[in-house]
Amino acid sequence: MPTKLINPMNETPVRVSAPPARLRSLQGKTVGLLDISKTGGNLFLDRLEHLLRERHHVSNVVRTMKPTFAKPAPTAIIEQLRSLDAVVEALAD
Amino acid sequence: MLLVFFETDCPTCRLAVPYLNKLARGARVIGISQDDDAATKQFTEQLATAFPVQRDPGLALSRRFDLKFVPSLFLLDHDGRVLLSNFGFDKSVLNQIADQLRCAPVADEFDGAPQSKPGCMSRHLEPKADGEFGPALGIGSTRGLLASVVEVSDGEDAFEYCFRAFGDALPVIPPTPERVARMLGGAAVDRTEVIARVPPCYGEATIEKIAANAVMAGCVPEMMRVLLPLVRAVCDERLNIHGVQATTHFAAPLVIINGPIRKELGFACRQNVFSNVARANSTLGRALQLILLNIGGARPEGIDMSTLGNPGKFSYCIAENEEANPWEPFHVERGFPAEQSTMTLFAAEAPHGVSEHTARTPKQVLQSISYALATVWTYRACLGSEAVVVLSPEHARTIHRAGWSKRQALEFLFENTGVPVRAYEDAPDAEGSQLVSKYKEILIRGERCYQKFRAPESIRILVAGGTAGKFSAVIGSWAAGPRGSEMVTYPI
Numbered sequence: 368m369p370t371k372l373i374n375p376m377n378e379t380p381v382r383v384s385a386p387p388a389r390l391r392s393l394q395g396k397t398v399g400l401l402d403i404s405k406t407g408g409n410l411f412l413d414r415l416e417h418l419l420r421e422r423h424h425v426s427n428v429v430r431t432m433k434p435t436f437a438k439p440a441p442t443a444i445i446e447q448l449r450s451l452d453a454v455v456e457a458l459a460d
Numbered sequence: 461m462l463l464v465f466f467e468t469d470c471p472t473c474r475l476a477v478p479y480l481n482k483l484a485r486g487a488r489v490i491g492i493s494q495d496d497d498a499a500t501k502q503f504t505e506q507l508a509t510a511f512p513v514q515r516d517p518g519l520a521l522s523r524r525f526d527l528k529f530v531p532s533l534f535l536l537d538h539d540g541r542v543l544l545s546n547f548g549f550d551k552s553v554l555n556q557i558a559d560q561l562r563c564a565p566v567a568d569e570f571d572g573a574p575q576s577k578p579g580c581m582s583r584h585l586e587p588k589a590d591g592e593f594g595p596a597l598g599i600g601s602t603r604g605l606l607a608s609v610v611e612v613s614d615g616e617d618a619f620e621y622c623f624r625a626f627g628d629a630l631p632v633i634p635p636t637p638e639r640v641a642r643m644l645g646g647a648a649v650d651r652t653e654v655i656a657r658v659p660p661c662y663g664e665a666t667i668e669k670i671a672a673n674a675v676m677a678g679c680v681p682e683m684m685r686v687l688l689p690l691v692r693a694v695c696d697e698r699l700n701i702h703g704v705q706a707t708t709h710f711a712a713p714l715v716i717i718n719g720p721i722r723k724e725l726g727f728a729c730r731q732n733v734f735s736n737v738a739r740a741n742s743t744l745g746r747a748l749q750l751i752l753l754n755i756g757g758a759r760p761e762g763i764d765m766s767t768l769g770n771p772g773k774f775s776y777c778i779a780e781n782e783e784a785n786p787w788e789p790f791h792v793e794r795g796f797p798a799e800q801s802t803m804t805l806f807a808a809e810a811p812h813g814v815s816e817h818t819a820r821t822p823k824q825v826l827q828s829i830s831y832a833l834a835t836v837w838t839y840r841a842c843l844g845s846e847a848v849v850v851l852s853p854e855h856a857r858t859i860h861r862a863g864w865s866k867r868q869a870l871e872f873l874f875e876n877t878g879v880p881v882r883a884y885e886d887a888p889d890a891e892g893s894q895l896v897s898k899y900k901e902i903l904i905r906g907e908r909c910y911q912k913f914r915a916p917e918s919i920r921i922l923v924a925g926g927t928a929g930k931f932s933a934v935i936g937s938w939a940a941g942p943r944g945s946e947m948v949t950y951p952i
Contacts, residue, residue: 368614369611369612369613369614370611370612370618370621370634370636371609371610371611371612371636371637372609372610372611372612372618372621372622372634372635372636372637373607373609373610373635373636373637373640373668373671373672374607374608374609374610374669374672375607375626375635375669375672375673375676375750375754375755376625376626376754376755377658377661377663377664377669377754377755377756377757378605378607378608378663378664378669379604379605379657379661379662379663379664380605406894434943435939435943435944437700437703437707437938437939437943437944437945438700438702438703438943439702442578442580446581
């Protein structure tokens, strides 16, 4: 007879949402740059902003920062980024 | 009368419902949903709202009350005048409203929910985007699903199956329905009750799932009375287990047990307190880790990206040796009566041993410990971390015998733990060096130093271990404070 076990793993239903369509070009788009507030993140994002503006001709770059890298981004920051065409997150030190 | 505006997918609104249900037992509460019929119906069913809920078509009422966020609470008098209003979730405000409505307090400090939590923007102020709001998740529902039943085929060894599918890289006891039922102890509990949602994947820790993991860890059924509040405590937002589980740092939650429960369930607090000495310590710590792993989803091969890890991720649970502690026990210092059992959680590195067998005065013993304290996080980084000092009974006795209080010992450690200014001179790029402008310069035995810790309270002293051996331990924290992890103590 097979042994029955109570499943101890996470079985919480998850809502899956489809990712938005990939951008064909960055030209004229608004791009968000999220600094998670780790040391050196600004160096990376400064350079990226420069490249986005000079090479890819984005119309605008929105810079924002998490108050601490140790916690998920507050809702206000996610809401700020929600309407943009693309977002880049600087994750590491 | 209390008017409550909410959105069905706002986690803070969902958090507030059980408290509003309690208020509704003694007073008139009316819920106003900003969402459509289907979402509202699902919300009221999932959360078992005990008060009438109406919709706000066109959000006209929301505009009239001019709310900015949900949940928004308006306490009205008989003429409809607003006596009190509040946005978001706040336990003290809920208790204040209960008081005004002549109800008993509804929000307990230690029920696992935060003291306060900001809400979401009111629907009528949200930017419109077609199809942006999908159906609400069950976040905040107090009931989860029954666990599924897994069948292990005849030819397969159940222990081998569990080892592969559910384990912490060590064998576990298969959680058969009979064993899980024994763990639940025949108590009249609803096994689908959600005790907490465990980060980082926010899996629903139902009583049944907690019991199944407790079986696997080898707990005795009596341990459930510790494990259920422990799951609530570990998910307390102040501890920030989300960050602890996802960081590349060494941190793992250390469980510290105090009070009579130590004897009732056999928690060891003497020799080998950090190791393999007692079933209670080992299995409680392991059950917690299995829950974080299996329900929270912080798998070491994926989501948990700790660079080097921590042996405490198998099990990390100690009890204080209150009998050998010449001062008040740790939980009394944390504000609990001595006869109240408690658990304290700390995002901890592994213990760092300090040997001091020859010093005979409190100052010399504590100086030796302060050198280890100065290395917490990394030598040159000050102010960002905290530490627990586990004094061995012999060291505690040396300090106490000279007439020192625990507070004096703490203040001595605070005033005498620092990093010499000269340590920064040749290392401008080193971790901690960039922040020296924020550090406080002090003199330690004539040498200019930066003070290591922010306040005496950044260091905690407890007494544990065997009565022979002048070894104490320093345990460093993860990123400390409201921007990282804060120590939490819960009653058992």
